[in-house]
Amino acid sequence: MIDSDAIDWDAPDWEHPARRAGQLSNAIVARGAKDEWLALFAPDASIEDPVGPSVLDPEGKGHHGTEEISKFWDAHVGMIEKFHFHVTDSFANGPSCANVARITTTLPDGTTMAIDCILIYTVDDQGLIKSLRAHWEPDRAFATIAKPGS
Numbered sequence: 001m002i003d004s005d006a007i008d009w010d011a012p013d014w015e016h017p018a019r020r021a022g023q024l025s026n027a028i029v030a031r032g033a034k035d036e037w038l039a040l041f042a043p044d045a046s047i048e049d050p051v052g053p054s055v056l057d058p059e060g061k062g063h064h065g066t067e068e069i070s071k072f073w074d075a076h077v078g079m080i081e082k083f084h085f086h087v088t089d090s091f092a093n094g095p096s097c098a099n100v101a102r103i104t105t106t107l108p109d110g111t112t113m114a115i116d117c118i119l120i121y122t123v124d125d126q127g128l129i130k131s132l133r134a135h136w137e138p139d140r141a142f143a144t145i146a147k148p149g150s
Contacts, residue, residue, distance in 0.1 A: 006030030006083055011090035011099065018097035019090055021129050022121040026085045034073050038066060042128040047072055049134035050117075056138065082106040095130075096122040110148035115141040 004027045013019075021040060028037045046064045049072070053060035056076060063072040082105070089100040103115045117136035124130050 004030055006085060008084075008086040011087045012092075013090070014092075016092035016097055017127040018095060018121045018123045019092045019099075021123050021127060022090075022097055022099050022119060025121070025129070025132070026083075026087075029077060030083045030085065032078070034070070034078060037073065037077075038070060040129050041066065041069055041132075042124050042126075042130050045069060045129050045131060047132045047134075049076070049132065050136045050138060051133050054138045079107070080105045081108045095124070096120055112144075112146050113141055114144040 007023070007026050007030065009023070025037065025040055028040065043066055044064070045066075046062045047069055048057070048060075048062035050056065051060075051062075057063070063069050084104040084106075085101055086104075087099050087101045091098045097120070099119045099121075101117055101119055103117065104112060105115070106112050115136050117134050120131075120133040120135070121129055122131045122133075
């Protein structure tokens with residue numbers, strides 16, 4: 001398990017390449033280290049966050065390759081001031097790991113949002129992330145938005 005104040009890991013933790021990639025991804029995102037995060041991905045990797053069409057990805061095609069994943073960071077990850085990951089379960093099989101989590105985000109103005117999700121990481125033979133598929137419902141997450149003092 002990655003030692004981070006931003007992660008509560010209450011799930012199975014035996015060694016698995018995809019589980020390790022997910023843990024590293026969470027820790028690096030929480031630190032705001034874009035270049036380190038991008039280095040976790042294979043050059044032809046894809047991210048679907050969330051899976052399917054949404055306000056974050058109207059066509060639901062995901063983000064493919066380093067350049068698109070970098071733009072995804074800039075548009076959706078980099079704007080977050082603070083992340084907290086609470087992983088309550090983790091299922092590792094074959095090249096993949098599915099983590100059940102709640103991600104709490106905080107914007108610079110103190111606005112928070114909770115995202116209940118299942119994060120599926122699939123890695124290649126070198127342990128690089130080939131795909132990250134985040135299953136969550138934007139409307140459900142947006143309903144948790146809390147402004148400071150409200």
